[in-house]
Amino acid sequence: MTKAEPKIQPFNIVIIGQSNRLQYEALLFAASFVATNPDFLGRFFVAMPQPGPLWPDDPSIKSAYVIELIKEFGAEILPFESRHFGQSYPYGNKIEALAALPEGEPFVFFDTDTLILDDLTEVPFDFDRPAASMRVEGTWPKLELYGPGYSEIWKSLYDRFGLDFESSLDLSQPDEYWRRYLYFNAGFFYYKCPKIFGDLFAEYAMSIKTDPPEPLICQSLNPWLDQVALPLVIHKLGGGRDALPDGYLDGNYSCHYRLLPMLYARESDKAVTLLEDISAPNRIKKVLKQYEPIKRFVYQGKGERARNMFDREDLPRREQMIRQRLKKNGLWLR
Structure with a gap:
């Protein structure tokens, strides 16, 4: 892989900041980011869920010193409200935080347990075609004896949202092998507008959570809900497994x-x-x-x-x- 020419289009970076483990990971992320991207033209947000009905325990970073350090590394603290998930499903933070980002501005979300290793402006993002992490194992669905297979389970989700299932398949992979089906890790994802992406992500995730299609009845959605909804969102918005070349994120430029x-x-x-x-x-x-x-x-x-x-x-x-x-x-x- 050769280094690409730096992209001119500015974009924003967002991670989640919370109390306990994530505050230390956020500090590491921020320090790695500023070390490798000192002249970054976009904005860097640490999105922080606020206490409310869905968070009986205050999830925000309590240490003023930690917040001060994070800000020293160029981060903007971005409070957001939890409307759908909260403490019962903290992975939903990555969905709900998108509503607080500047609308219409390209963004890249990273899981907080990530280090940035090199200049992100050299990554050939096409913000019109969303993508997410392909560093993934076949963690979902878990097939039951005599239960529905991969095709039946995934097709029921595409049908639920009026999406073309066949065009999502990797036909180089065998039928009923998990890699044939569009599946991502949610360790990073990006798009040209956080509102469009976030609204769709929340809609799909809540529909699956509250009324799963019948083939999903025996499937666990905790903690997999975000990774079940994510490929559907990316497919709907015209992205896919080939939208970002290999070797950049989860490679030479970032480490999840x-x-x-x-x-x-x-x-x-x-x-x-x-x-x-x-x-x-x-x-x-x-x-x-x-x-x-x-x-x-x-x-x-x-x-x-x-x-x-x-x-x-x-x-x-x-x-x-x-x-x-x-x-x-x-x-x-x-």
Whole structure:
């Protein structure tokens, strides 16, 4: 992959900021972002759910010092109201936050447990054709013996919203193999307008949640609801699995690490070096060492031990196998 010419069209970046784990991840994201995108022309938002009827516990970041640091890295704190999901389904934050973003301005959403590794203006986004993360395993649906197959389950969803199911299929993959069907991880997604994308995302997710099609009756939607609705939204808006070339996001330009043990076990040297560089300044360390996984893996050396257990050129095929090996060696913290 060769570096692309920088895109001229400005766009906004948004992540979710909350109390507990996400506040530390938001700080890491912000530090990595400003280190690699010092001249970014768009706006960088940390969207923060507000207390309300759907959040019995206040989800916002309580530490004024953490908020101050995040702002120092150029972030704008963006409060938003939870109208559909809230505490019972916190993954819904990525849907509801879109309503608070500037309408009509292109955006890229990233999960907070992400590091930005390089200049995002070099990523060839086509904001007219949305896409999302293809770094995904076949986590949904889980087929039941004598139950409906992949085609019946996914087709029922496309039919629900009047979408063309056949054009969503990857015909190079076998029938009833999960990769044949449009499925994304919601670790990143983008489009030309957050209102259009967010309204459709909320509509589809709530319809599936409150009145799932009959073939979904035995399927769990928690935590998978966002990843069930997302491909339908992207397909409706003219995007797809080929909208963004491989190797940029979830590659050379971003790292969705999910958990610190997984970062050290499987991610690139570039990601590990950046993590340790941005965690080193004392004013950052003062905050990050309060979070046990960062304290143990970054500052006390468990990360190096976890890294030495795996060959990045020959990793286990399934993520669960990596997790099990880490747990067996006492290196699993979350």
